[in-house]
Every structure is written in structure tokens, then in C-alpha cells.
Amino acid sequence: MVGELASGVLKGDHRSLAKAISIIEGGGPDRRRLIQEIYPRTGKAFTIGITGPTGTGKSTLVDKTIEEYRKRGRRVGVLAIDPSSPFTGGALLGDRLRMMDHSLEREVYIRSMASRGDVGGLARAARNTIRVLDAAGMDVVIVETVGAGQTEVQVATAVDATVVVLMPQLGDEVQAFKAGFNEIGDIFVVNKADIVNPAKTMFNIASGVQEKKGWRPPVLKTVALKGTGVPAFVDTLEKFEKFLDEHGLREERMRQRLEAELVEAAFSDFYSETINRLKGEKSWRQLLGQVSRKELDPETAAGKLVKIIAGLDAGPNA
Numbered sequence: 001m002v003g004e005l006a007s008g009v010l011k012g013d014h015r016s017l018a019k020a021i022s023i024i025e026g027g028g029p030d031r032r033r034l035i036q037e038i039y040p041r042t043g044k045a046f047t048i049g050i051t052g053p054t055g056t057g058k059s060t061l062v063d064k065t066i067e068e069y070r071k072r073g074r075r076v077g078v079l080a081i082d083p084s085s086p087f088t089g090g091a092l093l094g095d096r097l098r099m100m101d102h103s104l105e106r107e108v109y110i111r112s113m114a115s116r117g118d119v120g121g122l123a124r125a126a127r128n129t130i131r132v133l134d135a136a137g138m139d140v141v142i143v144e145t146v147g148a149g150q151t152e153v154q155v156a157t158a159v160d161a162t163v164v165v166l167m168p169q170l171g172d173e174v175q176a177f178k179a180g181f182n183e184i185g186d187i188f189v190v191n192k193a194d195i196v197n198p199a200k201t202m203f204n205i206a207s208g209v210q211e212k213k214g215w216r217p218p219v220l221k222t223v224a225l226k227g228t229g230v231p232a233f234v235d236t237l238e239k240f241e242k243f244l245d246e247h248g249l250r251e252e253r254m255r256q257r258l259e260a261e262l263v264e265a266a267f268s269d270f271y272s273e274t275i276n277r278l279k280g281e282k283s284w285r286q287l288l289g290q291v292s293r294k295e296l297d298p299e300t301a302a303g304k305l306v307k308i309i310a311g312l313d314a315g316p317n318a
């Protein structure tokens, strides 16, 4: 069944895509089999993370970027991670409606994913969803996230290119920019250039960016609402894509991402399997009892627990 689904994904069938991504989101055992099937067919798509503070116009920019890439004959997959903040919780429906035009096209696929409490789980689901869209033949895969929290940064950097979208005179947000965004951005966009002259904000950003391996992150301005500056933005994305390829950096970055992903996924699986197995362990309950009766301190007990875990029988997935 998963095999059939995988071949549907590889053909770019939208129903199969929807089902496959739901399986990935669910995190059940089929997820592993699905990824097993499609992984050899991944690695062709250019992947882009679009992030930035709430309401800077990321979805609007993504929308126009899809249009521009379509004009250039490239197929586009989009994953929109919804902001979990109660202030922006209404964005889900808005995004869907706004992107509806494109959803109807055959060569564009748009999917939303709810951000849950589980940081590692979301990043993992996002990475695998990118793989599904890639295997489905999308030339470009865009992921939209909000904010500079751990999850967002993890997701926004699980891609080839990270774009940070800001707007003029963000005030406090400029602090947020300094606190995290400037390190992850390969390209900066100051959107809503129609409201306030963006020159000062652009200057501030430009003086804060760091050159990375010969690439000085450019600072662009757009009016996403009208599409102004979007062709130049896509030109810059294509230029960066070429830069990465010419310098072997796409491979290098991918290896680094895989290294982080494997360690994270393994520890996460190990953690949940261990917790399950410990529940049935007498030595674990005894240890807990000793600590609660103050016969043993938590630090010493933690050391003993490491030994108990190391001595557990290998589980079915080992």
C-alpha cells in the first residue's frame, strides 16, 4: 500500500501527495517505509525557507514568488507552517484562501501544517514533507515559517536557501533581527516598501549581515502586495542557487543538515523507545523509589539510570 502511494507521489499525483504528507505528519510506522521508497528520488529540488516576524508579508511574497517561478517554467511546492501564536492563529484560513488560485494549477502544490508543541516532531515532519515534494518533481520547494524560535530556525534552515522577510521600521523587531535572524539569512527582503521608505531599515540590515563563504547576503526591497521587486527577488534566488552549485556548497550544506537530522531523529526515537521500555522495568521503579525516600540523590540516580538503560534488551527497532 505504501508502495502504491510512493509511486503516486513520484508521478506528482496530488491525491497521493496529500495522503503521503498526512502519513508523515502522523509520525506512524508507515512514515519510515514511505521515506525509504522515495528517498532515492530526492535531491533535485531547490529548497527555500521563508521566515521572519509575524505579518511582514511572507505569505504574500510566497504567493507572488510562485507566480514568478511559474512564468519561468518551474514547478513549485509550498509548505506553510502555521503560526501557533494566538495573535496570528487566524492566518491559516487566510493563507489557504490567498493561495487558492495556485492550488488549482497542476504544477503547484500547497500544503499547510499546524505547528504543535513538539519542536523536534515538526522539524522532522517538515524535512520529510520537503522530500515528498522534491520526489514529486517540484523544481522549487518553499517553506514558510514565522518567528525566530528554535523550531522556526530549525525548519527555516532545513533548506538550501534561507530568506528573512522584514518590513521598514520594525522597532523591536530589529532587535529580534539582531538576536537571531541575521545569522540564518542568505537573502534579506524588506517588504511593504510602499508604506515607509525602507532605506534606513535596509541600511541597518546590510550593516549587520555577515559574509558566508564568499556570499554577502543581499538586502532587497519588495511590495509583495503589488508584486514589485519580486522578479528581482527570484533572480537573486536563482543567482544564489547557482552560487551554491558552483562552489560545491549545496552538497556541503546538505551533508551538515543530514548530520544534524540523523542525530536528532535517532535520539528522539531512542528517547521514546526507552521511555516505553523503562515503564516495565523493575530496576527503574526501584531507583525512583529510592530517590523519593531520599535513600539516593537524583544526581547519583541519573548515573545509575544510564547504566540501567544501557543494559536494557535491544528493542524491535534496534
Ligand SMILES: Nc1nc2c(ncn2[C@@H]2O[C@H](COP(=O)(O)OP(=O)(O)OP(=O)(O)O)[C@@H](O)[C@H]2O)c(=O)[nH]1
Pocket (backbone or CB within 6 Å): 053, 054, 055, 056, 057, 058, 059, 060, 061, 083, 088, 091, 146, 191, 192, 193, 194, 195, 222, 223, 224, 225, 226
Ligand atoms: N502595504 C502593504 N501591505 C502588504 C504587503 N505585503 C503584504 N501586505 C499585507 O500585510 C498583511 C500580512 O501579510 P501576510 O502575507 O499574511 O504576512 P505574513 O508574514 O505571511 O503573516 P504571518 O504568516 O501571520 O506571520 C496582509 O494584510 C497583506 O495584505 C506590501 O507589500 N505592502
Ligand SMILES: [Mg+2]
Pocket (backbone or CB within 6 Å): 058, 059, 060, 091, 095, 144
Ligand atoms: Mg503567513
